[in-house]
Amino acid sequence: MDPSEIAAIDAAHIWHPYAEPGQFTYPVASASGVRLTLSDGTELIDAMSSWWSAVHGHSNPRLVAAAKEQIDRMSHVMFGGLTHEPAALLTRRLLELTGDAFSQVFYSDSGSVAVEVAMKMALQYARGCGHPERTRFLTWRSGYHGDTFATMSVCDPVGGMHAMWGPALAQQIFAPAPPVMGARPSEREAYLEQFALLIDASVAAVIIEPVVQGAGGMRFHDPQLVAGVRDLCAAAGIPLIADEIATGFGRSGRLFTTLGNGVVPDILCVGKALTGGFMSLAATLATEEIARGMQPAALMHGPTFMANPLACAVAAESLAIIAEGGWERQVKGVEAELVRGLEPLRGAPGVADVRVLGAIGVVEMARDVPMRAATEAAMAEGVWIRPFGRLIYTMPPYICTADEVAQICRGIAAAVRVSGEEIS
Template sequence: MNINQSVDLDFDREHIWHPYTSMIDPLPVYPVTHTDKNRIFLETGESLIDGMASWWSALHGYNHPKLVKAMTEQVTTMSHVMFGGITHGPAVNLCKKLVELTPAPLQKVFLADSGSVSVEVAIKMALQFWLSQGHSSKTKLMTAKKGYHGDTFAAMSVCDPVNSMHSMYQGFLPEHIFVEAPTSGFDQELKESELDALESAFKTHHNELAAFIIEPIVQNAGGMNFYSADYLKALRELCEKYNVLLILDEIATGFGRTGKMFACEHAQISPDILCVGKALTGGCMTLSATLTTEKVALGISQGEAKVLMHGPTFMGNPLACATALASLELLEETDWHSNVHRINQAMSRLHRCAELDVVKQVRTLGAIGVVELKEVVDVAKIQKFFIQKGLWIRPFGKLIYIMPPYITSNEDIEELSDGIYQAIEQNAY
């Protein structure tokens, strides 16, 4: 098979599902031939500045020599082996690094194969912990509206019940408890009314709550909602007061994206259970992890089952673990913090979009830039415009946003920002 042959777009359209796309009237797709650094190259000849970091995962850009070397060396010795009854260096060394990087007292690591699955595992951990302690009534989760935690069933059940992509599954999903989404902005103090409402929900439901789950500081695919660190601090305190576990979903926010290694560091707190994924391997392989405390891990092991009831076929995949370890080492070796700060400064150019009538709000944090419109974006129309400008940006809903690789230059950030302004100004959305 010639891997460089032209993509059969007719076959793609007739037979292949793409994410959140109709089979009757699918969105256009653009054949990619290769990638390099922060560029995506199309079969039709265009070179595109990547504003998405492949859905926020390719922190170091594409084809970084350190990651390519790690994958190449690992695949020649052991690409995969079952994790049941077997261990290996890539998994052990990766877990050592994760325990070192994540906030104390997280020290027990479960390796999974996608972000959604890491959330499933986190929910299982919380439920099994309380069952193991004899609290059979603590079977519900509480979460905030505007959240998004993945596409598998338990993960869908804690996504926004109305405005998420999963509202049609209501009635099939487990029913959990939702509070209003955080409204105090990132740089604001927590409103007293918001704290009162949170505590009221805990008072009412704590006897049935296994855990509260939320994306720290930035609710991502549920609406790119940036919220106050005080909200997280209050959540940590309420969970302790009312004997509820705190699950933080750092799948999108982890590894520097918000300006801290983990977003919960903005509030100087640590969860009972932490989910990571996406950028874990630098966007090269699928891998995730769920970390928890000794208290939770040993509590589960003291129960009737004695074990955590989960074990994916590709758990601890050596190829993915070796790549993830190389990515985390690269993150430490490069000045990621300065790069994220630099990108944030360059993204200030986005704020001029606020002068356009159809723009509701512009917000930036770390290496995240969001322009929220007053109306829904036509994805096919605006992507065609961006490609003509040499840009890869994929909006959703009313949001046009960028989360580029950390290697992206100031000049490229300016081009991305200007392209968004022009698309809105020229009604190309």
């Protein structure tokens, strides 16, 4: 199909995330390694890992081989009453990577659904514990957990992307946004004291994005804060749900931001990098205590494509790559280059903050970024980014070389310059 025909159909008929029909898009012809090739031949480094998922790069040969082998055997079979080797293999690898902290795994189609499932688990656990009155969730502001209705209810109700839905959503309990990374111990203690006061008789569980808050603002906080929340949940006898869909499998420099910092949540949500960005799959893991305490014992959820064999086969191979351990050296290298390339932007016109953690680099502007101008400034440097709100950021594939990360930083610098000019 001719690129102009693709663009015309897209502009006339296709919705894109958080965008009105007809807004600017760029047709992609192929993707390999860390690069996207547009229909006009332009090559761009995918500095977003295609929304934080393609950690091993695009068209990774091992993932392609796993997909080809599985598709010849069985691409899909219902999971109701049936099972298969890819699901069993993936489950074993997931439990091993999480240090056997969990006993049960539920597979779903997306991160949003994984969080919905976690919330159902918590509600069924409350029933099983004899507390049907526990129907609400406690979280903190600046969070994001997905776009489905239950998940929207635990996203930031004012500054988040779902504020317009407020009256239609379940009313949850929100603590202030957590103090940022590097906060004094006294600040963390004061915050936790305030957080504890919000755990009332209606709370079924606490749900947070540990250490890194993603689409709600790309904010970082100290692991000690997560440990403090863990202690509060234990004292109150309620589950802690950790949404590690963005951070799981090494993105922050730890394999998981909870387990890697000595915190074991009761329920863990993973996705995005689970398949190395090859296709959609997510998982919700629960401890034995949660699984045994749920009433009814059957989890009341069942996606049509649950544990899709093709996705499970690719995910199992993706986790095999992770288990080999190369990610740790890769992420440390990316982190060092991001610090080197982005730190000089601190103090540039319009820049409010610069922060880096693992393979995450963020430049926060004083005001909202002109998305198209900033995007195309980065593209002129051969880099694909997707700014939002006041944030110009990158979550590159782990396999990026030092030169490629340096190019990403040049692209971000170009976006910052354009944005700074508009802001000033």
